[in-house]
Structure formats: structure tokens, C-alpha cells
Amino acid sequence: MLLHDLAPGMHPRRVRIFLAEKGLSIPRKEVDAAGHANETPAFLKLNPLGKLPVLELDDGTAISESLAICRHLEELYPTPPLLGSTSRERAQIDMWTLRMEFELSRPIAQVFLHSSEFYRGRIEQVPQVVDHARRHALATMQWLDRELASRKHIADDLYSMADIVAQCAFVLGKAVALRIPPEMAHLSRWFAAVSARPTARA
Numbered sequence: 001m002l003l004h005d006l007a008p009g010m011h012p013r014r015v016r017i018f019l020a021e022k023g024l025s026i027p028r029k030e031v032d033a034a035g036h037a038n039e040t041p042a043f044l045k046l047n048p049l050g051k052l053p054v055l056e057l058d059d060g061t062a063i064s065e066s067l068a069i070c071r072h073l074e075e076l077y078p079t080p081p082l083l084g085s086t087s088r089e090r091a092q093i094d095m096w097t098l099r100m101e102f103e104l105s106r107p108i109a110q111v112f113l114h115s116s117e118f119y120r121g122r123i124e125q126v127p128q129v130v131d132h133a134r135r136h137a138l139a140t141m142q143w144l145d146r147e148l149a150s151r152k153h154i155a156d157d158l159y160s161m162a163d164i165v166a167q168c169a170f171v172l173g174k175a176v177a178l179r180i181p182p183e184m185a186h187l188s189r190w191f192a193a194v195s196a197r198p199t200a201r202a
Contacts, residue, residue: 003028004046004054006038010109010172011066012053013202017164018070020199022077034118067097070161082161089156096155096162103140105169107133111176137178141187148186152193159194167194 003019005028006012019026031037031052038050046054046062055063055072063069074083084090110133114125144166148154154162170191173179180187194200 001026001058002056004031004043004052004056005029006031006033006052009033009052010105010168011051013168013171014066014164015053015055015069015073016202017168017199018073018082018161020202021080021082021159021164022073024073024077067101067161067165070164082159082164084160093155093160093162096160097165100154100162100165100169104137104144105165107137107140108169108173108176108178111137111178112172115176134178137173138181141180141184145184145187148190153190159197163190163194167191167200 003012003015003026005016007030031043033052037043038047038052044050046056047064049064051064053064053066053069055069057063063072071083074081078085081089082093084093111130113119113123114127114129114133119125144154151157153159154166170180180191182188
């Protein structure tokens with residue numbers, strides 16, 4: 001297997017943390033997105049959307065989308081489980097992972113896409129999107145802070161893919177001044193704990 005990676009990217013970071021939690025090491029190829037290497041014909045054969053990460057299997061199959069990559073890796077290496085061990089756990093973790101994807105990660109990514117210098121000239125940046133997405137992310141943080149009052153991690157008391165998606169979103173949030181407000185004690189406690197894990201800098 002070969003992981004086509006982008007060190008500063010939010011979605012590639014998810015896969016690296018997932019691998020580190022599993023104790024796995026696979027070959028990586030850094031893709032120079034700043035230099036448009038993800039727009040070359042060779043890369044677009046792997047992922048026609050030109051996005052990272054991409055996991056290239058030994059038979060030439062290319063899997064993109066970080067959640068799909070992690071699902072594949074979980075099937076191959078189920079220990080420790082990060083996507084659940086029972087039907088109930090898998091459903092619960094999937095539910096919370098999707099909530100973190102759509103209610104937190106996507107709004108923070110929208111703020112970055114529509115305000116950062118990196119995407120200036122690459123996409124049409126819309127200031128109104130930034131304002132709306134920022135409000136959405138902050139509302140999600142308030143809700144998540146209440147949820148975390150009763151458990152250690154996002155899906156339950158065990159660290160899972162839902163935590164990985166959220167913690168990577170908050171790392172990107174730092175780049176666009178979307179930090180966890182200090183009065184959100186439960187969310188702040190959770191983020192300090194996941195950030196202290198040895199895998200957090202993968």
C-alpha cells in the first residue's frame with residue numbers, strides 16, 4: 001500500500017492519526033498540492049477530484065476519502081477498534097463520526113476555503129460563506145460541550161474515529177481563529193486529552 005499524503009491537510013491528518021493509533025506504518029508519498037501536483041493527469045487517474053489523501057493498494061485500486069480509507073484499514077487491522085466492535089458500537093460511532101463531519105469539520109473547512117490565501121485564485125471565495133460557517137461551527141461547539149458533560153469521548157467513553165474527525169477539525173480551526181471558547185469546559189477538557197495522545201502529532 002502507498003498513502004498519497006499532504007502533511008498540513010485536515011483529511012490526511014485523520015488517516016495518519018488512525019494509522020498511528022493502530023501502530024501501523026505504511027509508505028507515504030507527499031503530494032505538493034501548493035505546486036499543483038494533485039492536478040496532474042497521473043494524480044487525477046488516482047482521484048479525479050484531485051483531493052487528498054489517497055490510499056493506493058498493491059493491486060492498483062485507489063481509495064480516496066479519509067473515512068473510506070480508515071474503514072478499509074479497520075477491516076484489515078481491527079485492533080484496537082476505532083470504528084466499533086459490535087453492531088451497536090459501529091452504528092453509534094458512525095453516527096457521531098458523520099455528525100462531526102457535517103456539523104463541525106465541514107463548517108470549519110468552509111471558513112478556511114473561503115478566507116485563506118492558499119485558496120485565493122483557486123476557488124471563488126465568498127465572504128458570506130465564512131460568516132455563516134463560523135456561526136455554524138460555534139453553535140456546534142456549544143452543543144458538543146453539553147454532550148461531553150456526561151462522557152469522556154465523543155461517541156462514548158472510548159476514543160474512536162469520531163474523536164479523530166473532531167480533533168483534526170479543531171487543529172484546522174486554529175488557522176482561522178475558530179478556537180474552543182474557554183468557557184466551554186467539557187469540550188476544552190476533551191480537546192486537551194486527545195491533543196495529549198502520543199498519536200496527535202502523526
